[in-house]
Amino acid sequence: MNPSSESRSIILEHVSKSYREDGSVVHALNDASAEFKRGRLALVLGPSGSGKTTLLSLIAGFTQPTSGAVTVFDTKPTDLPPAKLQLFRAAKIGFIFQNFLLLDWLTVEENVALVAEFAGRNSAVSHARAALERVGISHLAGRYPANLSQGEKQRAAIARACVNNPHLLLADEPTACLESKQGFEIIKILHSIAKDENRCVIAASHDLRLIDYADGIFRLEDGVLKTSGPCATRDSYNN
Amino acid sequence: MRRSLKYSVRSLRRQPFRTAFTIGAGSLCAMLILFLLSVYNGVEVGSLTYIRYNKADFWVLQEGTGNIMRGSSILLTAYGDALRQVPGVARVSPVLFVLAQAEANGRTSTIYIAGYSPGDTLGGPPQIVSGRNVEKAGEIVLDRSFALKSGIRVGDSVTVHREKLKVVGISSGTNMFVIQYAFTTIEQARSILGYPNIVSCYLVRLSDPQDRDVVVMRIAEDVPGIDAFSQDEFVENNLREMRAGFLPILLIVSAISAVVLATILTAILVMNIAESRKDFAVVMVLGSPPSFLPKLITGQAMLLSLSGGIISLILIFPVTAALENFFPELSTAIDALQIFTVICMVIVIGLVSSLVCFQRLKRIYPLEAFE
Numbered sequence: 001m002n003p004s005s006e007s008r009s010i011i012l013e014h015v016s017k018s019y020r021e022d023g024s025v026v027h028a029l030n031d032a033s034a035e036f037k038r039g040r041l042a043l044v045l046g047p048s049g050s051g052k053t054t055l056l057s058l059i060a061g062f063t064q065p066t067s068g069a070v071t072v073f074d075t076k077p078t079d080l081p082p083a084k085l086q087l088f089r090a091a092k093i094g095f096i097f098q099n100f101l102l103l104d105w106l107t108v109e110e111n112v113a114l115v116a117e118f119a120g121r122n123s124a125v126s127h128a129r130a131a132l133e134r135v136g137i138s139h140l141a142g143r144y145p146a147n148l149s150q151g152e153k154q155r156a157a158i159a160r161a162c163v164n165n166p167h168l169l170l171a172d173e174p175t176a177c178l179e180s181k182q183g184f185e186i187i188k189i190l191h192s193i194a195k196d197e198n199r200c201v202i203a204a205s206h207d208l209r210l211i212d213y214a215d216g217i218f219r220l221e222d223g224v225l226k227t228s229g230p231c232a233t234r235d236s237y238n239n
Numbered sequence: 240m241r242r243s244l245k246y247s248v249r250s251l252r253r254q255p256f257r258t259a260f261t262i263g264a265g266s267l268c269a270m271l272i273l274f275l276l277s278v279y280n281g282v283e284v285g286s287l288t289y290i291r292y293n294k295a296d297f298w299v300l301q302e303g304t305g306n307i308m309r310g311s312s313i314l315l316t317a318y319g320d321a322l323r324q325v326p327g328v329a330r331v332s333p334v335l336f337v338l339a340q341a342e343a344n345g346r347t348s349t350i351y352i353a354g355y356s357p358g359d360t361l362g363g364p365p366q367i368v369s370g371r372n373v374e375k376a377g378e379i380v381l382d383r384s385f386a387l388k389s390g391i392r393v394g395d396s397v398t399v400h401r402e403k404l405k406v407v408g409i410s411s412g413t414n415m416f417v418i419q420y421a422f423t424t425i426e427q428a429r430s431i432l433g434y435p436n437i438v439s440c441y442l443v444r445l446s447d448p449q450d451r452d453v454v455v456m457r458i459a460e461d462v463p464g465i466d467a468f469s470q471d472e473f474v475e476n477n478l479r480e481m482r483a484g485f486l487p488i489l490l491i492v493s494a495i496s497a498v499v500l501a502t503i504l505t506a507i508l509v510m511n512i513a514e515s516r517k518d519f520a521v522v523m524v525l526g527s528p529p530s531f532l533p534k535l536i537t538g539q540a541m542l543l544s545l546s547g548g549i550i551s552l553i554l555i556f557p558v559t560a561a562l563e564n565f566f567p568e569l570s571t572a573i574d575a576l577q578i579f580t581v582i583c584m585v586i587v588i589g590l591v592s593s594l595v596c597f598q599r600l601k602r603i604y605p606l607e608a609f610e
Contacts, residue, residue: 110249
């Protein structure tokens with residue numbers, strides 16, 4: 001598809017997800033409808049077990065919705081065959097994990113270049129260097145993750161997520177393992193990625209500091225997704 | 240493929256001790272197989288060099304006996320006279336094989352004596368490495384490894400069935416591993432055996448080798464009770480006998496070694512996969528092609544098995560040399576075919592182990608990365 005004619009949204013239409021656990025049916029997500037747009041940082045707030053990870057995995061196509069439809073830039077990920085789905089993820093979706101999850105047997109640069117290779121890009125290393133440059137840790141390219149601080153690890157994880165210039169960034173508790181100052185810096189980076197690079201950033205978190213930077217806030221409680229409005233503030237959320 | 244190999248190397252480097260252990264175990268298994276193959280080759284060389292060297296047009300034995308390895312052919316000397324009468328036969332050389340106890344330096348060992356006529360060109364040792372051939376009764380030529388094992392030199396004496404024989408030469412290419420050839424005159428061999436006028440076989444030379452088929456027919460008509468084999472047939476018969484006795488053991492031990500190698504390799508790979516489960520889930524989430532992880536595991540398996548194979552190839556030469564030094568009767572021979580066989584075997588084991596591990600990979604789910 002021509003990028004210019006491509007839809008700029010991730011659309012959830014009456015999406016439900018249920019699964020069986022210990023003989024009983026668990027409704028992880030109940031009739032969720034939402035639209036996440038490029039150029040915006042969407043925050044999905046909710047306690048542990050509320051369905052945040054289920055929501056992210058549905059968007060990325062790791063699980064099939066029990067009912068409803070998930071469309072990511074005009075594509076229904078779960079309709080794609082395995083090889084194309086993987087290429088779609090590598091090229092169109094960046095992932096940031098709670099515990100960074102960098103591969104400790106590769107250097108920072110190799111961690112980032114690996115994802116560029118997955119997307120079939122030539123000169124993966126030079127793309128990796130550019131991505132590291134953008135998050136300000138190009139000087140750490142040759143180090144192994146074990147030798148990085150928590151903040152540096154998360155920057156490396158963001159570089160890895162952004163190396164293929166994906167339209168969508170999914171962040172699962174991106175500030176959970178960070179100290180206050182480092183967490184704040186990461187929030188600003190995510191905000192900048194959404195605004196300056198025109199990407200859709202969806203962050204599942206319970207970190208209320210993100211509210212001030214979010215363009216759209218969604219609350220997930222017991223599998224029910226509620227919109228708190230695009231201009232919600234920390235105070236209004238708390239209220 | 241090169242990229243996959245790079246990531247395989249990197250992932251193996253996380254566990255240097257385990258990787259070294261696996262390569263070490265693999266090299267030991269591969270070396271054991273290579274060693275057995277080289278012993279087999281050595282036995283084949285030692286067993287057949289005597290026959291190959293004595294290039295007769297026919298080997299004539301008692302009817303129903305096709306080899307000298309595990310057959311007891313007994314012919315009267317009258318058969319030799321009859322063979323000499325067959326038109327087309329130029330020369331008939333008798334040989335008598337006797338299994339006997341030889342005592343030297345307070346040590347008793349069994350030797351396989353080939354008694355022949357020193358005046359004939361056929362029936363003697365393939366190569367004399369020290370001293371000379373036997374010329375008369377009371378003399379003996381011993382195999383080099385037997386002489387080394389027993390501490391015997393040219394000029395020493397050995398006692399065979401109460402007869403003291405002077406060692407006049409040392410031969411090579413006459414070590415059959417379980418037993419060694421020795422050479423003496425046919426009269427001396429008969430004296431040791433205690434029966435006159437008998438031989439084990441006749442080595443026949445023809446006036447014109449082109450007449451082979453005709454002469455075979457004449458021998459069958461004129462000299463009943465014997466079998467005549469061409470040189471190639473006779474080599475093949477003896478080779479078959481040797482293999483029948485040696486190959487099953489070789490194959491069983493080799494198969495056990497291969498299974499041990501495959502088991503170790505698979506266990507290590509499964510352990511690596513179990514420990515890397517989260518990493519592999521992350522890699523799936525990040526969009527790895529479906530072939531990435533199978534290639535990574537195949538790369539690991541091939542690196543481990545081939546490294547073991549290559550190390551075994553490097554070590555086998557000094558190891559066999561050292562073993563031959565300690566055990567002179569041990570005779571090994573390594574050739575390109577054996578090296579090729581072992582390399583192919585470790586490749587196949589690596590592939591089989593990785594195939595087994597693919598099932599483990601199928602049980603890793605991307606969502607594990609979010610747990």
